[in-house]
Amino acid sequence: MSAVSPAPVLAVAGSFSIDSILAPDGRPVVGKVGGNALWSSLGALICGLAPRVLAIVGNDYPGHVLDILSNAGLDTRSIKKIDRPHPVRVTFAHLPDGSRIQPVPDHMIRQLPEDVQAAFVDTTSRPDILPLGAPTAKDVPAEWLAEADFWHLPLLPLHRHRELVAHLGGASGYLQSDCPARSDLTDNPFAKLSETLGALDVFLPSTSDFDVIAPSASIPDILQKLTETGARTIVLKAGADGVFVKAGDALWRVPAYPGSPVDPTGAGDTFCGGFLAGMALTGDLVEAAALGSAAASFAVATADPLDLVAIAPEQTRERAKQLRAAAERLDGSASALTPVPAGAAALSNTTVNT
Numbered sequence: 001m002s003a004v005s006p007a008p009v010l011a012v013a014g015s016f017s018i019d020s021i022l023a024p025d026g027r028p029v030v031g032k033v034g035g036n037a038l039w040s041s042l043g044a045l046i047c048g049l050a051p052r053v054l055a056i057v058g059n060d061y062p063g064h065v066l067d068i069l070s071n072a073g074l075d076t077r078s079i080k081k082i083d084r085p086h087p088v089r090v091t092f093a094h095l096p097d098g099s100r101i102q103p104v105p106d107h108m109i110r111q112l113p114e115d116v117q118a119a120f121v122d123t124t125s126r127p128d129i130l131p132l133g134a135p136t137a138k139d140v141p142a143e144w145l146a147e148a149d150f151w152h153l154p155l156l157p158l159h160r161h162r163e164l165v166a167h168l169g170g171a172s173g174y175l176q177s178d179c180p181a182r183s184d185l186t187d188n189p190f191a192k193l194s195e196t197l198g199a200l201d202v203f204l205p206s207t208s209d210f211d212v213i214a215p216s217a218s219i220p221d222i223l224q225k226l227t228e229t230g231a232r233t234i235v236l237k238a239g240a241d242g243v244f245v246k247a248g249d250a251l252w253r254v255p256a257y258p259g260s261p262v263d264p265t266g267a268g269d270t271f272c273g274g275f276l277a278g279m280a281l282t283g284d285l286v287e288a289a290a291l292g293s294a295a296a297s298f299a300v301a302t303a304d305p306l307d308l309v310a311i312a313p314e315q316t317r318e319r320a321k322q323l324r325a326a327a328e329r330l331d332g333s334a335s336a337l338t339p340v341p342a343g344a345a346a347l348s349n350t351t352v353n354t
Contacts, residue, residue: 008280009147010051012041012273013140013164014154015088015133016061016079019265020120021303022093022104028112030119032304033065035088036154036178039266039305041074043273043295044152047320048313049280051152051273052144054135055079058086065306072309078141088133091122092265100264125183127157134160137167145171152276153177154269158184162196169199174279178272179205182212189213190229198230202285204275206237206268219244223251235275235289237268243289244330251330254289257297257319270299270308274316286327287320294319 014037021029037055044051050073057066057079070076091104101108103122112120123129134156151168153161153176161180168175177200179185185192189210197203203226210222217225219236223246226234233247242255261267274295278288294316298308 008049008149010044010049010150010152010276010280011054011144011148012037012044012051012152012154012276013054013135014040014152014156016055016057016086017088017090017133018061018086019090019092020104020116021091021265022108024094024096026111028116028120029303030116031062033062034090034266034305036269038069039269039299040152040154040273040276041069042305042308043270043275043292043299044277045072045074045273046295046298046308046311046313046316047274047277047281047291048317049277050074051276052077052148053079054139054141054144056087056133056135056139057081058133059083061086068306068309078139078144080135080139082132084132086133087123087129087131089121089123091120094263124181131157131160135164136160137163140164140167148173150174150276150280151176152272154272155179155181157181158192165196165199174201176200176202176204176272176276176279178268179203179209182209185209185213190225193226193231194229197226198232200231202233202235202275202279203231204235204237204272207239207241208268233285235285235292237271239264243271243293245285245289247285249331252286252289252327253330254286254293254323254327257293257323259297259301261300263303264300265303266305267296267299271296278320287324290324290327291316291320293323 015035016038017035019032019034021032041051041053052075066076093101093104093108104120109117109120153164155178158180210217223234236244240256242253245252271292275288275292278291298311
């Protein structure tokens with residue numbers, strides 16, 4: 001009997017948040033859990049792999065959420081609890097036209113009942129508070145450096161992103177990252193990204209990031225500039241326009257799954273978690289992008305990330321098959337769409353089905 005290969009070990013290091021939301025009808029929803037590490041981890045879970053999760057939570061973070069995640073199979077043992085109110089708090093206003101404002105402006109908060117106004121706290125522009133909710137290199141369990149095969153870093157403050165990329169870049173395995181905080185990149189963004197892009201196997205920003213940090217750049221401009229800045233493999237999330245996957249001369253587009261979104265919050269992070277699982281399961285960039293897009297389609301269909309726990313991996317894989325079949329090659333190159341890993345061993349057999 002042949003030996004059974006051990007399942008790949010995935011790790012996500014990012015933030016959990018407590019969100020306060022204004023619905024399109026003006027109704028406030030407070031105390032909603034979210035955060036890039038939460039959505040990313042659930043994205044991997046609904047694709048069939050349960051990652052280890054590294055995050056920081058305050059003393060008022062709802063404990064039942066961690067119980068739900070643990071019972072669903074996520075490894076939450078390294079989530080660190082700190083003795084202060086939860087530091088990552090985000091406010092969103094969803095407008096009737098489908099757009100979203102973050103943070104919620106003061107004039108909209110003042111129109112709310114007094115008993116809920118205090119819940120609309122947004123710390124995303126507080127450099128004295130926000131980093132308290134993001135893990136440091138010292139928070140990474142030493143054994144993870146040898147045991148984790150695939151790593152994902154969601155949105156982090158730029159200095160924390162650089163610290164973790166430098167720390168994890170010395171470990172074996174695959175490393176992918178979302179774009180660091182936009183507020184840290186508004187002045188000369190590509191130069192600021194150049195310090196870390198070369199150490200990543202895959203960089204997964206969104207067009208919405210560049211709407212803020214480089215608003216005049218088109219999708220071809222973004223892909224070209226990131227390549228010139230050192231990125232070897234780029235997966236550019238473009239919302240309803242799908243996902244663009246670029247490695248070397250090869251470029252693919254994987255469409256978004258059709259549907260009527262309920263709430264776009266967390267879709268990009270869920271995609272990243274699904275993509276991470278896809279790389280671990282297949283080593284194929286287009287397959288991984290299809291799996292990530294399928295995972296994101298479930299995220300946009302709910303306003304509560306914990307609803308994803310009920311999604312069976314078979315459901316995600318079925319949608320991914322449809323998206324992979326609809327993927328299109330946008331260039332005439334015959335080169336394989338395969339990333340050159342910064343880590344070495346994890347992707348030694350990476351292939352792409354063309």
